Amino acid sequence: MAKQKAPAVEVTAYANHHVITQPNPLKKVLRHADDKDLDDPVARAEAALADLSGEFKSWMVVEAERLSKAYAMILEDGFHQEACDELFRAAHDIKGDAATFGYPSAGAAADSLCRIIEHAPDLDRVPPELFTHHINAVNAIVHDHTKLDSVTVARQLSRKLRKVADEYLIHVNRDRPEHLEALLAPSIVPGDQP
Numbered sequence: 001m002a003k004q005k006a007p008a009v010e011v012t013a014y015a016n017h018h019v020i021t022q023p024n025p026l027k028k029v030l031r032h033a034d035d036k037d038l039d040d041p042v043a044r045a046e047a048a049l050a051d052l053s054g055e056f057k058s059w060m061v062v063e064a065e066r067l068s069k070a071y072a073m074i075l076e077d078g079f080h081q082e083a084c085d086e087l088f089r090a091a092h093d094i095k096g097d098a099a100t101f102g103y104p105s106a107g108a109a110a111d112s113l114c115r116i117i118e119h120a121p122d123l124d125r126v127p128p129e130l131f132t133h134h135i136n137a138v139n140a141i142v143h144d145h146t147k148l149d150s151v152t153v154a155r156q157l158s159r160k161l162r163k164v165a166d167e168y169l170i171h172v173n174r175d176r177p178e179h180l181e182a183l184l185a186p187s188i189v190p191g192d193q194p
Contacts, residue, residue: 008023009021009022009023010023056100056101056102057101057142059097059101060094060097060098060101060103060106060142061142061143063090063093063094063097063142064094064106064138064139064142064143066090066093067087067090067091067094067110067135067138067139068135068139069090070083070086070087070089070090071087071131071132071135073086073087074087074131078124079123079124084117084123087113087117088114088117088118091110091111091113091114091117091134091138092110092114094106094107094110094138095107095110095111095114098110103141103142104155105141105151105154105155105157105158106137106138106141106142106154106158108155108158108159108161108162109134109137109138109141109157109158109161109162110134110138111162112134112158112161112162112165112166113131113134113135113138113165115165115166115169115183116130116131116134116165116168116169118182119169119173119179119182119183120168120169120172121172121173121176125172126168127168130164130165130168133161133164134161134165137154137157137158137161140154140157141154141157141158166183169183170183170184
């Protein structure tokens with residue numbers, strides 16, 4: 001089967017400019033839909049998201065439990081590489097999923113925990129309460145998110161945790177400028193602006 005030659009580029013010259021019109025090879029495969037058959041992919045996606053929204057709470061509960069189990073492994077066996085990686089991945093997954101699932105404050109707390117894991121020079125020297133408070137905050141936000149007043153408390157808690165974590169990290173990284181630069185950069189977590 002011989003390949004058809006592509007239509008030529010059309011150039012229209014004017015006194016002070018040229019207009020170049022590219023051929024549209026997809027034009028021949030385009031199908032016009034009847035007005036009653038119009039498909040709205042955005043509406044379909046929103047409907048699918050609404051159908052799934054009832055499962056968001058259970059997904060976040062699973063993620064929060066995963067975070068707790070990862071920290072329990074650290075409490076039992078110490079900060080070995082596998083345990084640290086799992087703690088980071090669990091926190092990072094919560095950070096990424098929380099806003100989508102309707103838990104932006106849990107995402108902010110998880111982001112703060114990720115920052116501690118990434119930037120603390122020695123995780124064994126991080127006060128254990130700093131880890132515990134972050135994990136307890138994520139669990140509390142996920143489990144008590146249904147009350148309207150708890151949303152405000154969760155936001156305040158996440159901001160306070162971030163402030164305490166940043167103060168600690170700035171102190172322990174005072175001689176590590178590459179980490180200080182990253183610590184002082186604004187957060188990219190959705191909804192985590194002061």
